[in-house]
Amino acid sequence: MTQKKFLYVNRKAPYGTVYALESLEVVLIGAAFEQDVRLLFMDDGVFQLAKGQDTAGIDNKNFSPTYSALGDYEVTKIYVDKQSLEERGMSLDDLQHLVWEDEDDDWAERDSIVLVDRSEIKEIMEENDVVLSF
């Protein structure tokens, strides 16, 4: 099957609307189709990766542990907009530590999250074949 570069742009908070959850479902299916999958988190979407999520009070399923499985689906590039983090008083330390294992280097763990600025986001969008926004 043809392999294309898919970029999933996640711009909404993890709870409050269903977009984040249903985006993750597409990401996992897309990866299973052996497409080249990258994720971008910006605006309130950066909250999706926040560590220590506890949804008991809102009776919603906490699906955030699923992000740590992305490495096993060979999703190795997770871009996070630096400015969106800063605007929300957050830094890389507030996010889950997401890793993937490098097959070519004795399965060494590599960081998946890459902080990017707005000019880089423009380039990232240009270099992908399919951009899905959630």
Added chain:
Amino acid sequence: MKFTIQVSEGPYTHQASDSAYQFTRAALEKGHEIFRVFFYHDGVNNATRLTTPPQDDRNVVNRWSELAAEHNLDMVVCVAAAQRRGIADADEAKRNGKDADNLAPGFRISGLGQLIEGAIQSERLVVFGD
């Protein structure tokens, strides 16, 4: 050009549902190919034949069904999103032990793989939503 269309919002609440229809119709009229229309999120609500708008308003669901019949459109409703929101064809209703089904003519229920395939097979994937 070959397009796949993703509809991410429900009818009568969000313009995305109307815009997707208008874009699809205009593209077909201009001679473009629509590989597939994929309904996701609340977009699955565009596919219930129980929709009954006031008589002086557009019927968003029937409009899609008519366009599909006219152009042999492939209109796919995401099964996971549909189950959450109570959209079912006869098979799905039976499988899940429900006493009714509501899928409008021209739509079919299938998986997210259909969206991925649409993106791979088409030159453009156009998403209508926020």
